[in-house]
Structure formats: structure tokens, C-alpha cells
Amino acid sequence: MDPTTCYITILEANREYDYGRAREYALILKAWLESGGFYPKGFEVNAILDTLGRILRPACRPAALRFPFVNIQCFHCDAGKDIESLEQAIDEGWIKIDPETELPNFSHIGLCPECRRREDEDHN
Numbered sequence: 023m024d025p026t027t028c029y030i031t032i033l034e035a036n037r038e039y040d041y042g043r044a045r046e047y048a049l050i051l052k053a054w055l056e057s058g059g060f061y062p063k064g065f066e067v068n069a070i071l072d073t074l075g076r077i078l079r080p081a082c083r084p085a086a087l088r089f090p091f092v093n094i095q096c097f098h099c100d101a102g103k104d105i106e107s108l109e110q111a112i113d114e115g116w117i118k119i120d121p122e123t124e125l126p127n128f129s130h131i132g133l134c135p136e137c138r139r140r141e142d143e144d145h146n
């Protein structure tokens with residue numbers, strides 16, 4: 023495990039809006055740091071913790087976890103048909119996940135990785 027390489031991978035994935043990959047590597051680096059591993063070299067500790075915090079912030083509200091998952095629909099598009107669990111949605115970069123109580127055919131709604139990327143690009 024080379025935390026510096028891992029961190030650079032996280033930054034690259036983040037820059038490319040590859041949320042699933044950024045999250046995967048952020049979890050690896052977090053586990054490494056928590057087990058007493060040294061920090062990536064050449065970066066400020068605060069910047070590293072900040073980046074990890076942003077990537078790993080909760081993707082869904084607590085209420086979404088209590089609701090049995092059937093399927094999910096994006097706020098903005100028809101993405102979500104291939105998602106089979108909340109874990110999969112989170113791993114693939116879905117955020118703002120909520121239980122859906124008004125649409126009869128869906129148990130959850132959220133923002134899919136594609137629409138999230140579009141929002142991020144608009145803000146840059």
C-alpha cells in the first residue's frame with residue numbers, strides 16, 4: 023500500500039468525476055490511516071482529510087436506510103434501472119438518496135452519477 027499513489031488516484035478520479043473509483047480508493051486510504059499508516063507525502067494533512075471527508079460524506083439520509091430497497095430513480099433522468107441495492111447506488115456515486123413516498127413504482131429517489139457530474143461541472 024502506497025498512500026501517496028492511492029491519494030493521487032483519488033484526486034484524479036475526483037477530477038474526472040469518477041465517483042465510484044474516488045470512493046473506493048478513499049475507503050482504502052481511510053482504513054490505512056485509521057490503522058496508523060503514514061500520510062501521503064507532499065500534501066497537507068488538512069487537505070487530505072478534507073478531500074476524504076467530501077468524498078465519503080453520507081450519500082443518503084438515515085430515513086433512506088430504514089426503507090426497504092426495491093428500486094431507485096434519479097430526480098432528473100431515468101437512470102437507476104440497473105441498481106439493485108442501496109450499497110450499489112452509493113458505490114456507483116449516487117447521492118442525495120431519499121425514500122420515495124409519492125411515486126408508487128419506486129422505493130427511493132436520488133441524484134445519479136451522470137446528473138451529479140453535470141451539476142459539478144456547472145459549478146466549476
Ligand SMILES: [Zn+2]
Pocket residue numbers: 096097098099100101133134135136137138
Ligand atoms: Zn440522472
